[in-house]
Amino acid sequence: MFYAAPIINRKGDVIAILTRQEDPGLHFSRLCNLGRIGLTGKTYAFDLKGRMQSESRFTNELMEIGLLQENENSILNIELRNPGGNMLKGFTPAKPGNELPLTKSVYNAINGDAGISLDGYMDYRGVKVLGIWKWNSRYNFGLVSEIDYDEGYLSYTTAKNNILIVLIITLIISIGSTLLSIIIGDRATKSLKRVNDNLEDQVEVRTKELSVSNRNLENTLEALTHPFYVIDAETYKIVLANSTAKKTSGEEEISTCYSLTHKTDTPCNSKEHPCPLEVVKETRKPYVVEHIHSDENNEPVFLEVYGYPIFDDDGNVVQMIEYSLDITDRKKAEAQIVEAGNKTEAILEASTNGIITIDEKGIIEIFNPAAEKIFGYKKDEITGRNVKAPAPPENSETQDPLLANYLLSGKKKMLGKKAETFGVRKTG
Secondary structure (H helix, E strand, O other), rough: OOOEEEEEEEOEEEEEEEEEEOOOOOOOOEEEEEEEEOOOOOEEOOOOOEOOOOOOOOOHHHHHOOOOOOOOOOOOOOOEOOOOOOOHHHHOOOOHHHHHHHHHHHHHOOOOOEEOOOEEEEEEOOOOOEEEEEEEEEOOOOEEEEEEEHHHHHHHHHHHHHHHHHHHHHHHHOOOHHHHHHHHHHHHHHHHHHHHHHHHHHHHHHHHHHHHHHHHHHHHOOOOOOEEEEOOOOOEEEOOOOOOOOHHHHHOOOOHHHHHOOOOOOOOOOOOOOOOOHHHHHHHOEEEEEEEEEEOOOOOOEEEEEEEEEEOOOOOOOEEEEEEEEOOHHHHHHHHHHHHHHHHHHHHHOOOOOOOEEOOOEEEEEEEEEHHHHOOHHHHHHOOEEEOOOOOHHHHOOOHHHHHHHHHHOOOOOOOOOOOOOOOOOOO
């Protein structure tokens, strides 16, 4: 993860940027690792494309079955897709990885359907698991906790088998041993209660761990230095905003996106400022555009605006995630480059000396007006031709060897020196 924060002088100008790079394997994955229970229990995060965003518990297994290369990390390198069979037992998917469907938990979470499966489904290794999942639309990532089916039901299966054995014995000896059956039944009930109590304790502990993880993630997103907010697709109202967005508006409560970014009463709809929400609603795809917004001091800033759609169960765009990156410094640098180019062009146009520039192959690139007067060629007819064109035959034969010598050795025989030579006008 990469964070950046501006350094502002007393005038409010950004004079530098302070950056920090965080390895998600050190903190983000550590939080997810708190969800590892038993031998196969794991918790991991994923993005909108179904890519794992935290470290896998089964790195060695994933290398053995070919989902990871040697010494490769699982973060952003594992797509959580259902292979259709247990790859740990030698199953090979019939389709390439990118054509396989997402696992049940990841697919439902991305589509906004939080839930739990006690019937079991295949994870990205093809192993049958039990799982619970949820999508965090505020921060655009999902979490899933899973445990292998066999381990998850081990205590329950053991208790169930004990009960069945007890019942069979009870049926066999029920005629002459009513008292014994009551005692055995009581023992079975206590065993089942202990299993249930243990499961409730595990669920409570896991819930607390997830709550702590969620709070830490919220704090991380609140620390972002760029505005981040969610917009209602119908009303343009901002339903969620981080502290940076509120600071940009200068108000504690923000009503609409256009009042926040453009300080206006109507949505932006010009060619220079197309509305990201309208484009996202029309294309149903993420959108990036450059806008000029106003900061908390009503000063213009150049921003690169990113918009991502949020769909309901019917596939309709109901909300949009929007965040903006300040590119004011980049735009100023681009303007300076254009200005420098214009100055160079003006110098070439005004010069009374003939100026000709060539590339490494000796092809003419620049032929200024003074050169046109000297040689009689127009810029359009001489540009793109070899520099030997305006040179007499006896001189043109030396042009290519001199240029080749400079390109191969870097030694200059004529470059940077003053010399007199002959040229040939267009008329001969």
